[in-house]
Amino acid sequence: MNEPAKGQTIEEKQYLVRFKADTRSHLHVLDADICATKCPDKICTIFCPAEVYKWEGIRMHVGYEGCHECGSCRIGCPYENIKWEYPKGGHGIIFRLA
Amino acid sequence: MAEKFDVIVVGAGPAGTSCAYTLAKAGVNVLLLERGEYPGSKNVMGGVLYRKMMEDIIPGFYKEAPVERPIVEQRFMMLDKESALTFSYKGLEWGREPYNNFTVLRAKFDQWFADQAVRQGALLVNETVVLECIVEDGRVVGVRTDRPDGDVYADVVVLADGVNSLLAKSLGFHKEFRPDEVALAVMEVLKLDKKTIEDRFNLEADQGCTIEIFGDATKGILGTAWLYTNKDSLNIGVGTMLSGLIKHKLKPYELLEYVKQHPLIRPYIQGSEQQEYLAHLIPEGGYRSMPKIVGSGVLVVGDAAQLVNAIHREGSNMAMTSGVLAAEAILAAKEAGDFSEKALDSYRVNLMNSFVGQDLQKYKDATHHFEKFPHYFEEYIPLLTRAASQMFTVDGSSKWDKQKKIWRDLGSPGKKFKIARDIYNAWKVMK
Numbered sequence: 001m002n003e004p005a006k007g008q009t010i011e012e013k014q015y016l017v018r019f020k021a022d023t024r025s026h027l028h029v030l031d032a033d034i035c036a037t038k039c040p041d042k043i044c045t046i047f048c049p050a051e052v053y054k055w056e057g058i059r060m061h062v063g064y065e066g067c068h069e070c071g072s073c074r075i076g077c078p079y080e081n082i083k084w085e086y087p088k089g090g091h092g093i094i095f096r097l098a
Numbered sequence: 099m100a101e102k103f104d105v106i107v108v109g110a111g112p113a114g115t116s117c118a119y120t121l122a123k124a125g126v127n128v129l130l131l132e133r134g135e136y137p138g139s140k141n142v143m144g145g146v147l148y149r150k151m152m153e154d155i156i157p158g159f160y161k162e163a164p165v166e167r168p169i170v171e172q173r174f175m176m177l178d179k180e181s182a183l184t185f186s187y188k189g190l191e192w193g194r195e196p197y198n199n200f201t202v203l204r205a206k207f208d209q210w211f212a213d214q215a216v217r218q219g220a221l222l223v224n225e226t227v228v229l230e231c232i233v234e235d236g237r238v239v240g241v242r243t244d245r246p247d248g249d250v251y252a253d254v255v256v257l258a259d260g261v262n263s264l265l266a267k268s269l270g271f272h273k274e275f276r277p278d279e280v281a282l283a284v285m286e287v288l289k290l291d292k293k294t295i296e297d298r299f300n301l302e303a304d305q306g307c308t309i310e311i312f313g314d315a316t317k318g319i320l321g322t323a324w325l326y327t328n329k330d331s332l333n334i335g336v337g338t339m340l341s342g343l344i345k346h347k348l349k350p351y352e353l354l355e356y357v358k359q360h361p362l363i364r365p366y367i368q369g370s371e372q373q374e375y376l377a378h379l380i381p382e383g384g385y386r387s388m389p390k391i392v393g394s395g396v397l398v399v400g401d402a403a404q405l406v407n408a409i410h411r412e413g414s415n416m417a418m419t420s421g422v423l424a425a426e427a428i429l430a431a432k433e434a435g436d437f438s439e440k441a442l443d444s445y446r447v448n449l450m451n452s453f454v455g456q457d458l459q460k461y462k463d464a465t466h467h468f469e470k471f472p473h474y475f476e477e478y479i480p481l482l483t484r485a486a487s488q489m490f491t492v493d494g495s496s497k498w499d500k501q502k503k504i505w506r507d508l509g510s511p512g513k514k515f516k517i518a519r520d521i522y523n524a525w526k527v528m529k
Contacts, residue, residue, distance in 0.1 A: 006372075010351050013286070013375035020135070047343045049284050049350045049377035068377040069140060071262040075379075076277050076340050086133055086264075089244050090225030094139045097203045097287045097374045098333055 010051045014066050021065040022091040027052065027073070028062075028083040035060045035081065044073045044082070068093050103129040103221075105428055106241055106252040108228045108265060110137035110212045112414040113400025114258030116155055116421030119211075122218035124429055129250060130212065130220050131243065133227045138208030140260075142285065142378035145326045145333045146308060147202045148415040155418060156214060163210050165200035166328035167306025168193055171299075175362075177313040178483040182362050193305050201306050201326050201333070203287070230268055231255055231396065237437075238269070238396035253437050254428050255396050258421065261379045263389065263402040271398060272389030277341035278469055279383030281321060281408070284350045285335030286358075288370035292330045298366055299327055309366075310411065315357050318476035319346055320469050323357045324411075325366060332367060334358060337380055339469055350377065382408040385462035392446045394439045397424045407457045409464055409528070416454045423448045463527040474524065478517070481508070 007013060029035060035042065036058065044053040044060075050068050054061045069092055074084035086092070107118045110132035118130040134140040146169065152159050160168075171188035192198040216222050232240040232249060240251035257265045261280065266272055292303075299307040306327045315323035321338030336354050343350060357363055381387065381404040388405075391398040399405075400417035407416065427445035431437050449455050468474055485504045489497075508514050 008355050010349075013351055013372070016286075016372055016375045041347070043344050043347070046347050046349055047282065047340065049282060051349075051351075070282065070377045070379050072280075072282050072340055072377075072379060074262075075275050075280060076344055080274070084262075086227045089133050089227045090135050092140075094135050095142065095205045095374065095376055096139075097205050097331075098142060098145060098285060098376055 018094045022088045025064040026085045026087040027064045100249045102251040107256040109258035113417035113421040115211045116418040117425045118220040119215040120425035122220040128220045130222045132224045137212035138205040141204045142376045145201045148199045149197045151415040151418040164206040170305045171307040173309040175311045176479045178480045181483040237394040257398045261381045261401040266398045279387045281337045281380040281382045283337030284377045287373040288332045290370040313479035385458040467527040
């Protein structure tokens with residue numbers, strides 16, 4: 001029999017990564033109204049590889065602390081509604097291996 | 099009075115460090131800025147580093163650098179739900195000098211490489227984000243960093259700030275990239291006993307293997323998965339065009355799990371332990387997505403210039419060559435005392451005449467073609483695996499009958515014509 005698979009969820013995967021979070025977010029939704037009224041798919045909540053974006057019924061929660069700084073949300077948001085900067089020097093994700 | 103250097107290089111990845119190393123070795127006063135805690139801490143790649151371009155910079159580097167395994171076998175797997183057609187080249191000449199390529203772990207390798215640039219005299223400053231270029235009279239004269247009193251000046255600024263290329267964008271060298279110009283890659287490093295790796299991949303102790311996986315690994319959308327052997331770990335990842343993830347509403351980490359759980363992949367990684375999870379973008383727009391790469395007092399290199407050959411999974415080697423060519427252009431400009439766009443343009447000319455520019459031109463339509471016509475992955479790979487299954491299954495029917503059936507299964511004459519046209523078109527964009 002195969003062993004039971006571990007570490008499948010994004011929460012478990014994110015737990016493997018080292019982060020040094022800044023106190024302020026480097027990701028900003030520019031117009032909260034656009035997410036609420038114009039964007040039924042909320043596709044950022046799907047393609048973000050770290051599930052940084054979570055729709056909470058009425059607003060977008062941005063968990064910037066777990067961001068891999070890949071840039072997908074800035075490019076993939078259909079309304080160009082995300083202001084994307086790098087975290088302060090030395091902060092954010094810290095890859096240890098690959 | 100603000101500090102002034104001959105050259106500021108933004109980003110200590112393969113492109114930036116190659117440039118800084120070459121300049122420092124020639125006696126140029128160079129500042130290498132890195133936003134991470136250390137070089138490599140923000141960098142990700144599948145894991146293959148090509149020997150030639152690195153050795154052009156540091157001969158015999160592999161004797162000291164933290165490389166994992168020299169690759170002696172490259173497999174290409176066309177994967178269906180529970181079958182695969184695999185093509186492989188194994189050559190023991192790749193296992194000895196001069197070697198072809200090595201797997202590397204970037205957080206280790208990039209630190210080592212940047213350290214070599216420092217030994218040549220480059221000044222490396224970590225934990226520093228460049229917010230913008232300082233422009234005076236249409237000329238880049240320095241950078242503004244996020245440090246207090248963070249303005250630094252230089253004759254030339256080299257932008258090696260990676261795939262997002264925010265600085266070149268803010269100079270107007272390119273527009274924001276589209277989702278069909280970038281691939282989103284997610285990867286895991288899996289710890290696995292050295293001996294187990296060697297048994298599973300048919301390797302000796304000092305040999306490595308790479309597997310590129312097409313088809314069902316990306317559920318038919320444009321992209322690839324990969325499985326590479328390190329010394330005592332595996333890199334398994336999957337990269338697809340961001341536009342494909344959006345169109346099919348796929349979560350990248352779920353796609354990675356799908357690959358890991360695939361019945362033909364799972365046995366390779368069984369019993370391994372997850373060590374790290376990583377996500378990064380790959381610039382895959384190719385030649386047509388290249389920004390302007392030379393301006394007055396400024397050059398763009400590596401991923402920031404979108405220098406990736408997605409078909410041959412080359413990128414870090416192109417980055418290194420671009421870094422060296424940028425350094426050489428700067429040295430010539432310094433000699434002439436002229437850092438204008440015209441004086442620095444030899445970088446662009448030499449880059450486009452090198453393998454970097456030539457290969458980008460060769461495949462300039464490839465990504466867009468396969469992006470536009472996903473049935474190469476969705477339909478043709480299952481068609482091939484089915485044909486192989488029919489041909490190799492011994493069931494009492496003659497080989498002629500089998501061939502007839504395979505031919506019949508291709509579909510109507512119209513369908514066959516379409517396949518022939520697709521093959522021709524694929525050849526056309528790859529030739």
